[in-house]
Amino acid sequence: MSPLNGSGANPLRDPADRRLPRIAGPSGLVIFGVTGDLSRKKLMPAVYDLANRGLLPPGFSLVGFARRDWEDEDFAQVVHDAVKEHARTPFREEVWQQLIQGMRFVQGTFDDDEAFERLRSTIDELDKQQGTGGNFAFYLSVPPGAFPVVIQQLKKSGLADQSKGSWRRAVIEKPFGHDLKSAEELNKVVHEVFEPDQVFRIDHYLGKETVQNILALRFANTMFEPIWNRSYVDHVQITMAEDIGIGGRAGYYDGIGAARDVIQNHLLQLLALTAMEEPSSFGADALAREKTKVLGAVRLPKDLGADTVRGQYAAGWQGGEKVIGYLQEDGIDPESKTDTYAALKLEIDNRRWAGVPFYLRTGKRLGRRVTEIAVVFQRAPHSPFDHTATEELGQNAIVIRVQPDEGITVRFGSKVPGTSMEIRDVSMDFAYGESFTESSPEAYERLILDVLLGDANLFPRTEEVELSWKILDPVEEYWDEHGRPAQYKSGTWGPAEADEMLARDGRSWRRP
Ligand SMILES: NC(=O)c1ccc[n+]([C@@H]2O[C@H](COP(=O)([O-])OP(=O)(O)OC[C@H]3O[C@@H](n4cnc5c(N)ncnc54)[C@H](OP(=O)(O)O)[C@@H]3O)[C@@H](O)[C@H]2O)c1
Incomplete structure (x- = not known):
């Protein structure tokens, strides 16, 4: 007979001994x-x-x-x-x-x-x-x-x-609803049957090691948090790019699109973990409290026409193969206005982040499959090297590589060997594969085990889901009423409008 009780806690085990594996109780x-x-x-x-x-x-x-x-x-x-x-x-x-x-x-x-x-x-x-x-x-x-x-x-x-x-x-x-109203209706149905602590909403991104590592990076170290704010950070870019098209999923995707499919859940959760204040513990309540606070402080741009962009992939080349555009895909209405690319500029109304833009983008058939969070720092306030540096000094950045090639890169300027004081950007890399022998569990492994153990830390709560829809709904409404998505060639990094959006702010998207 297993010594584990129904709640998944093991009374025989010293709770302080975190080296022991977490094993689910009878279930x-x-x-x-x-x-x-x-x-x-x-x-x-x-x-x-x-x-x-x-x-x-x-x-x-x-x-x-x-x-x-x-x-x-x-x-x-x-x-x-x-x-x-x-x-x-x-x-x-x-x-x-x-x-x-x-x-x-x-x-x-x-x-x-x-x-x-x-x-x-x-x-x-x-x-x-x-x-x-x-x-x-x-x-x-x-x-x-x-x-x-x-x-x-x-x-x-x-x-x-x-x-x-x-x-x-x-x-x-996922998806938990299609907009705020439907999410509220679904929450109502769910909570008529289950108590909040019985409900586990899947956002599989939260099951990824690299995503949980955002919290370790920020709150288990001393060197990052002091500069993690408006005094040092210029802007943040959160990207989830896919190199594939919709595959056989026309029925699911058309009418939903990139913003609902990815920004409402995964990217806003990544934003919350990147921007939130330190929780008092890694417990579900404390985490949800901080995520909810920061999502509640997110502000949309005033000019949705200028600071949001949606696109649709057109025919092009991907991995050496010729590919068709979204409107030519099987099962897609040739008049469809569904976005396969979406980019937003958001700000966070609090003391830590006031004035720091968070640029979010996601898309299909982009240049490469990559998910990353790049925290880009302000330029040094004064450079004594101007006369000799051959290029303008770059901006320091901390890039959390969520997938593939999981790890963290720190980018900074370094002197080029030689007699002149030439500075060039270099990278310092942490790669999971090199630092740890264990391979990372799949997100669903972690999440299913957490459900059986009753650990709700990595599952978005009702309030988080509803706040995320509150952020996205006005954008979707604006898009519904204004024109069509811009076309972008498959295999590129999205529509020109997205580059222009950042160029107006004197910035550019990273090309990961
Ligand atoms: N696929 C992914 O990678 C992915 C990623 C993230 C989230 N999700 C979400 O996960 C869920 C499942 O996705 P999926 O791709 O696995 O969907 P799917 O391939 O369409 O499978 C749906 C399943 O539901 C069953 N089903 C549908 N209507 C039913 C009915 N009236 N009675 C009994 N069974 C019924 C189907 O059974 P039959 O075989 O009998 O039709 C099938 O087993 C969706 O909510 C999706 O949004 C999927």
Whole structure:
């Protein structure tokens, strides 16, 4: 019998000993939409990787719910194939054999009451056979339109009820709403069934090591925080660039676009972590308080026409291949106004950041796949080298490379060897791959484990989601009423308008 109790805390372990791995207590995971892309590529492999790392309890159970007419064995085969193809850690037969003991499949549609009854019996049976202790997380990896019906079915069937000493949790994928109004409506549905501490909204960026490292960089060191403010920082650039197009996801993407898909969640969360004040602890409440405060202080530019840009990729070249434009993609309305590129200038109304612009940009079919936060510092107030330096001195920068090539770069001026006092920009690099032998867990591994442990630090709260939509809604409304997205050639760094936006401020985008 595992010494772990239902809440995931281990009473036998000294809480001060942080070297011990965090192992989930008796529990199970139900995945709705288990035949989907996300489940196959990310969720099932993450469950296996957790099992392989010894972080799941012995009787851990995985229940798949979907429409297909499968038996448990068919489901197990699908999980097996997904794990073989996508898991991060090597396949080990003994781990697999243990995991398979708790695997079940429930067939049904979301509006089928009887299917939810069958799910209930399956869970009761697993509690007896596997010792899951009544602790189950329900992962909604389903089309966003189906979130409310699944939540309501969980209530109706009694599956959301927590009996004494056990827990039930809901995990909700993105996008959380389409705008503020729909996010508020969804929050209402969710909170009619679950208490706030039972709800885990996924923003998988927060599961990334490099994103959590923003907090370590800022608050576990002394040398960065004193200059992390308007007295030294000139501006901040947050970029998430993809080199691919929409692939087969026209149905999902058209009508949503880059700003809703990426800025509302990932980039505003990165902004919050970069700009927030130090939380009193790394606990969920303290973190949410600081993130909420800073998101509440974000101010949109007065001139949305000048300081926001949206674009759409046109045909061009990518990785040596000729590619078509967004409007020619399968399933896309040739008149579509959906943005595949979006850039915004934001300011933060507080003492630390007043007057420092935060430039956010994201896009598909850009020059390179990269996500980074660049904190760019003001130029030295006086340069004694002007006469001899061949170029204008650059600006110091700290660049947090979120992906790929995870790490941190510090850029500064250095003397070029020789007799003259020539200064040139150089970089000092920290790369995860070189400094640590352990490879980073996948974001979904970390987040699924956190759900099972009941750790809510890395999950955005209701207020954060709603504040983010409050920031984005006026921009989307402005875009709806004004013209069309600018076209940009695939494989470039976005529309010329985005370069002009920064040029007007005397700045330029980084070319990572
Ligand atoms: N894919 C990604 O990389 C990604 C990334 C971030 C977030 N997300 C989010 O994650 C969620 C899932 O995405 P996905 O790409 O995996 O979607 P998907 O491939 O379209 O899969 C949707 C799943 O929902 C099931 N489903 C749909 N309607 C149903 C109904 N009425 N009754 C029962 N099952 C139903 C489908 O089952 P059938 O097989 O029976 O149709 C399928 O298993 C979405 O909210 C998405 O926005 C996805």
